[in-house]
Amino acid sequence: MEITDSVLHGTPLLALRGRLDGTAAPAVEEKVTILLASGATRLVFDCSGIEYASSAGLRVFLSAAKKLKTAGGRCGFAALTPPLREIFNISGFLDVLEIHDTVESAAA
Amino acid sequence: MTQLTFTEEIVLLALDDKSGAQLHLPVTALGYGLAGAVLADLAVAGKIDTDPERVTVLDPSPTGDPLLDPWLALISAETTAHPVAYWLSVFSDRRTEIEQPALDRLMTRGILRREDKKILWVIGLRRYPTVDGHERTEVRTRLGQLILGEDLPDPRDAILISLLHGCRLTDHIFDGPEFAAREQRLATLAKMDLVGREVATATTEAIVALTAAMNASVPHM
Numbered sequence: 001m002e003i004t005d006s007v008l009h010g011t012p013l014l015a016l017r018g019r020l021d022g023t024a025a026p027a028v029e030e031k032v033t034i035l036l037a038s039g040a041t042r043l044v045f046d047c048s049g050i051e052y053a054s055s056a057g058l059r060v061f062l063s064a065a066k067k068l069k070t071a072g073g074r075c076g077f078a079a080l081t082p083p084l085r086e087i088f089n090i091s092g093f094l095d096v097l098e099i100h101d102t103v104e105s106a107a108a
Numbered sequence: 109m110t111q112l113t114f115t116e117e118i119v120l121l122a123l124d125d126k127s128g129a130q131l132h133l134p135v136t137a138l139g140y141g142l143a144g145a146v147l148a149d150l151a152v153a154g155k156i157d158t159d160p161e162r163v164t165v166l167d168p169s170p171t172g173d174p175l176l177d178p179w180l181a182l183i184s185a186e187t188t189a190h191p192v193a194y195w196l197s198v199f200s201d202r203r204t205e206i207e208q209p210a211l212d213r214l215m216t217r218g219i220l221r222r223e224d225k226k227i228l229w230v231i232g233l234r235r236y237p238t239v240d241g242h243e244r245t246e247v248r249t250r251l252g253q254l255i256l257g258e259d260l261p262d263p264r265d266a267i268l269i270s271l272l273h274g275c276r277l278t279d280h281i282f283d284g285p286e287f288a289a290r291e292q293r294l295a296t297l298a299k300m301d302l303v304g305r306e307v308a309t310a311t312t313e314a315i316v317a318l319t320a321a322m323n324a325s326v327p328h329m
Contacts, residue, residue, distance in 0.1 A: 022157030
């Protein structure tokens with residue numbers, strides 16, 4: 001999986017491309033941990049390149065959202081691909097996570 | 109004390125607080141719940157991963173936990189990947205091999221004790237009354253607050269709620285009007301883990317099959 005980090009309108013952005021599975025999940029988790037350690041209280045995942053997410057991938061997303069919320073911050077998930085939206089729907093993530101149509105609106 | 113595994117949590121929460129007797133659950137529900145707990149333990153240990161199609165082995169090396177390693181070895185020995193439902197069926201058929209070591213460890217931890225009685229001097233009755241109720245109270249309080257509130261669960265709590273709901277233990281643990289009013293919230297939380305959802309499906313299918321078999325055995329008038 002390709003992970004690209006950047007900042008948009010002052011908000012840390014992690015763009016994920018490829019398969020978010022048990023092999024890729026630790027690297028994403030590490031990025032989140034580094035961001036949290038740097039004091040970030042806002043994070044947006046650009047999900048427009050995610051082809052697939054396993055249970056391990058979903059746990060990383062949930063963990064990141066929980067940690068950000070516990071720290072008094074927010075975690076947004078933007079531009080979900082159809083396969084990811086379907087998995088989010090089945091798992092109830094659409095009801096509990098902050099979902100945005102675009103990265104721009106998530107970082108605004 | 110090290111954190112309890114999901115397997116230990118399910119075994120502990122499936123016992124009545126006072127008597128130590130097993131709670132009354134639908135047929136095979138606890139077997140599926142324990143099977144799901146083993147899969148969940150292996151998943152959070154980074155040994156396996158799951159999706160709606162299959163269970164994938166990420167790392168076949170032992171965890172070092174004798175409660176989990178026989179099951180990891182079983183999954184790793186397969187040459188083809190099977191779906192979660194397959195392993196729930198295989199593991200639940202060997203339920204006592206999951207349950208007894210977990211009970212033994214809970215006794216070693218000082219949480220439970222074993223009590224053997226005889227009914228009418230003949231029938232043996234084994235129960236596991238609580239010695240230290242701290243863990244059980246803590247997990248019930250924490251999960252209860254999640255259900256009654258609107259907070260996000262962390263992945264571990266999401267998995268545990270999903271497993272408990274899947275094997276119908278939530279009906280026993282979270283009863284009362286305040287929880288009845290939060291049925292939708294509980295359903296949302298219970299959806300969050302794939303293995304828990306599969307446990308729920310397997311349990312429901314077993315109940316339906318049993319009901320159909322019972323109806324078929326009733327003579328038609």
